[in-house]
Amino acid sequence: MRLLHTADWHLGRTIRGRSRFTEFQAVLEEVLDIARSEQVEAMLVCGDIFDSATPSPESDRLLNDTLRECVGLGIQVVLLAGNHDNPRRLEALGRLADLLGVYVQSQVLLPEEGGVLTITGAEHTARIAAVPWIREGHVIDAAELFATEHDARVQTYADQAAAVLRRLCADFTPETVNILAAHVFVDGAQLAALDGSERLLHVGQAYGVNPAALPTTPQYMALGHIHQPQELRSAPVPAAYSGSLLQLDFGERGQQKAVRIVDVVPGRPPEQHAVPLTRGRPLLEVRGTLMEVARAAEDAPGAHLRVVLDVDRPEPGMAQRVRDLVPNAVDVRLQYDRLPEDADTERVLGKLSPTDLFARYYRSQHGIEPTTELLSLFEELFAAETRAPSEAFS
Numbered sequence: 603m604r605l606l607h608t609a610d611w612h613l614g615r616t617i618r619g620r621s622r623f624t625e626f627q628a629v630l631e632e633v634l635d636i637a638r639s640e641q642v643e644a645m646l647v648c649g650d651i652f653d654s655a656t657p658s659p660e661s662d663r664l665l666n667d668t669l670r671e672c673v674g675l676g677i678q679v680v681l682l683a684g685n686h687d688n689p690r691r692l693e694a695l696g697r698l699a700d701l702l703g704v705y706v707q708s709q710v711l712l713p714e715e716g717g718v719l720t721i722t723g724a725e726h727t728a729r730i731a732a733v734p735w736i737r738e739g740h741v742i743d744a745a746e747l748f749a750t751e752h753d754a755r756v757q758t759y760a761d762q763a764a765a766v767l768r769r770l771c772a773d774f775t776p777e778t779v780n781i782l783a784a785h786v787f788v789d790g791a792q793l794a795a796l797d798g799s800e801r802l803l804h805v806g807q808a809y810g811v812n813p814a815a816l817p818t819t820p821q822y823m824a825l826g827h828i829h830q831p832q833e834l835r836s837a838p839v840p841a842a843y844s845g846s847l848l849q850l851d852f853g854e855r856g857q858q859k860a861v862r863i864v865d866v867v868p869g870r871p872p873e874q875h876a877v878p879l880t881r882g883r884p885l886l887e888v889r890g891t892l893m894e895v896a897r898a899a900e901d902a903p904g905a906h907l908r909v910v911l912d913v914d915r916p917e918p919g920m921a922q923r924v925r926d927l928v929p930n931a932v933d934v935r936l937q938y939d940r941l942p943e944d945a946d947t948e949r950v951l952g953k954l955s956p957t958d959l960f961a962r963y964y965r966s967q968h969g970i971e972p973t974t975e976l977l978s979l980f981e982e983l984f985a986a987e988t989r990a991p992s993e994a995f996s
């Protein structure tokens with residue numbers, strides 16, 4: 603049985619307020635082209651279908667157009683709710699779509715109550731343990747539902763989520779194709795290193811499932827949640843994050859996005875490979891002077907650009923000049939040398955007057971001294987603000 607594994611579509615995501623609708627449209631057409639030419643029997647979309655809990659009608663339509671095409675091709679679809687999705691909204695879609703072979707998994711269910719889906723292919727039958735994102739506040743409910751090995755000690759979210767995954771895969775038998783599809787954060791997965799954009803989301807949270815705690819019974823784990831495509835070498839069985847369809851934020855720039863094609867028959871290890879996606883616009887960062895940046899932008903006409911502009915000091919209107927010159931610039935930052943901080947001033951901050959504190963703040967933000975006019979304006983406003991309200995506004 604041949605499967606297409608994808609995830610993290612995030613339909614409706616914008617970049618700094620600009621629509622990416624045509625990119626989503628183009629890349630979903632590309633996914634359908636791949637599904638068609640690879641003759642897949644099923645497509646697993648492992649969560650974060652939409653970017654928000656209240657997607658626009660355009661995003662709804664894009665999903666429906668894509669599903670409609672799959673139905674026409676005879677491709678069965680499994681959609682998982684991710685942490686960005688509204689599970690009840692997706693569930694409502696599933697109430698009708700299952701008649702067409704489009705199965706929505708919006709909550710954690712017992713295996714016999716729909717937690718494990720059955721997909722019948724031309725030659726083989728697949729059992730797919732389908733696990734949406736387990737919300738932090740719901741993990742205990744989920745674990746209790748399964749009456750998983752109960753430990754008197756307080757178990758972490760990650761322990762409980764892992765127990766749910768194992769339980770759902772516990773009844774797999776060797777005569778079927780056995781797959782785990784889940785929207786889950788597995789510890790040790792590579793996060794977008796640039797800007798720490800994904801890393802930040804997980805710092806300090808006990809969300810990461812220990813790979814050693816993952817079930818050993820599936821033949822393949824189709825994962826969603828991490829946007830960087832990757833095979834998960836630390837997992838006990840073949841496992842991968844397919845990654846998102848587009849570079850969704852600047853932290854993901856440079857990532858080659860992909861879908862995965864997985865060939866699997868009962869009782870044997872799967873064969874799988876990534877198929878690169880090419881129809882999204884890349885995200886690039888360009889640095890330098892205005893002229894250097896403009897030249898670099900000409901070399902990358904299709905990209906969304908973050909411009910980091912070298913300037914001596916902040917100048918009002920500079921960001922607008924960049925946008926006028928470089929229409930693809932969606933993010934403009936000014937780069938200049940800030941004055942060095944006095945190491946020991948932290949201790950004396952409490953002794954500074956409000957005006958001195960303001961002057962310090964201004965220097966730290968703008969790298970130059972505030973003018974005397976600005977300082978007296980600050981004093982005037984500060985005095986007005988700190989007077990009794992009746993006095994200030996009478």
Ligand SMILES: [Mn+2]
Binds near residue numbers: 649829
């Ligand atoms: Mn996501």
